[in-house]
Amino acid sequence: MKRKSLFLGAALIIMLSIFLTACGGSNKESENKNGNKGTENADNGKKDYGIKFLSIATGGTGGTYYPLGGNFASMIQDATGIESNAVTSNASAENMALIKKKEVEVAFTQTDIATYASEGTMMFNGEKVDNVRGLGTLYPETIQIVTTSKSGIKSVEDLKGKSVSVGEAGSGTRANAEQILEMYGMTVDDVKARNLSFDDSTTGIQDGTIDAAFITAGTPTGAVEGLAATEDVVIVPLDADKIDALIDKYPYYAKETIPTGTYASVKNDIDTVAVQAMLVVQSDLTDDLVYDMTKAIFENTDKIGHAKGKLIKTENALNGMGIEIHPGAKKYFDEKGVSAK
Missing domain, CATH: 3.40.190.10 (Periplasmic binding protein-like II)
Incomplete structure (x- = not known):
């Protein structure tokens, strides 16, 4: 009887060991086809x-x-x-x-x-x-210098002395404006700077209270499209050498082109930059x-x-x-x- 009890106990131990082996080890080291090693969860394979x-x-x-x-x-x-x-x-x-x-x-x-x-x-x-x-x-979030044909502004140099929205104070657009003007030997003090939102900028251009605006946004930009519906919009291009100098000094910029037809009155591709x-x-x-x-x-x-x-x-x-x-x-x-x- 004693021997029978021992055999029964041993059998129970073996069965318990098999059960624990089957249920245990829920985590295992794995390596996928890309060589990424991590701990794989056996419950979900992740x-x-x-x-x-x-x-x-x-x-x-x-x-x-x-x-x-x-x-x-x-x-x-x-x-x-x-x-x-x-x-x-x-x-x-x-x-x-x-x-x-x-x-x-x-x-x-x-x-x-x-x-x-x-x-x-x-x-x-x-x-x-x-x-x-x-x-x-x-x-790309494209830097657009927006104006109209009646302003006479065709280049960045033409902004000098004009009323220009350079973006809201402390904004990324304001920094973009400062850095682009820098490439042309100018500062915001060389323009009559206004700190306006995109919507207020295009409204100001439309009613004549400002001449141009820096706008950093994906194209086409809704505020600029709204302006283009009533005005002959001009996007001022950047010169190739200035683009190269800008990217060399501030490597977070990349070359960008605003394609013909992005806005109704834009008849040529416009070279600029984007963050x-x-x-x-x-x-x-x-x-x-x-x-x-x-x-x-x-x-x-x-x-x-x-x-x-x-x-x-x-x-x-x-x-x-x-x-x-x-x-x-x-x-x-x-x-x-x-x-x-």
Whole structure:
């Protein structure tokens, strides 16, 4: 009887060991075809990236960043299994502050704003954001010097002494205006500077209270289209040598062309520059996570439900970057043979 009990006990131990082996070891080290190592969860087959939730700071609900952010959140969640969502904000500058405070993991911004933040200059003077890295640039935010044929302004030099909106105080547009004027040996003191919003700028041009305006936005820009409906709009071109000098000194700019017909009265291609809308991430996100996020976005641009999706291309994703790229994103673009142009 005693021997029978021992056999029964041993059998129970063996069965328990088999059960634990089958149910245990829920995490295992894995390596996918791209060489990304991580901890794979046996329950869902997804790697453990060290975070369970991911937020993307965008802009207002009526802008471009917010709907794009929703698309990107879905792509990232599908690829990584991390619950991801797009959150509204006041866009570029505020988003950099949210990254600094680690309130979001990913954010939309502009290449110039990202550079100011990482350097602690311009509107970030004394408030350097040192935990931000680039993921990729998306599409151009074009610098447009807008006027009308009746103003007689045909070149940047012609702005001297004229009433010109240089963007709202502390804005990226204001910095764009200062830097472009600098290339022509001018400052904002050489014009009668006004700090106006885009809508107020085009209204001012229409009613004659200002002569021209710097506007940094994706084209066609609604405020400029509205002006073009009643006025013979002129977009002032930048000279090729000035463009090269600008990009050489401020590498977050990229060459851009406003095509014929963008606005009703624009009969020729206009050479100018653009800063880029871009995605940035916290620097301490793992390389694996940022690699997989980058791959998810740039290999699914056909699924983006916004017109700007057509402009988001892997081959352009380093143009005008301006700040240090995250190693995970760099790995992806290196594999694709992508470099800044």
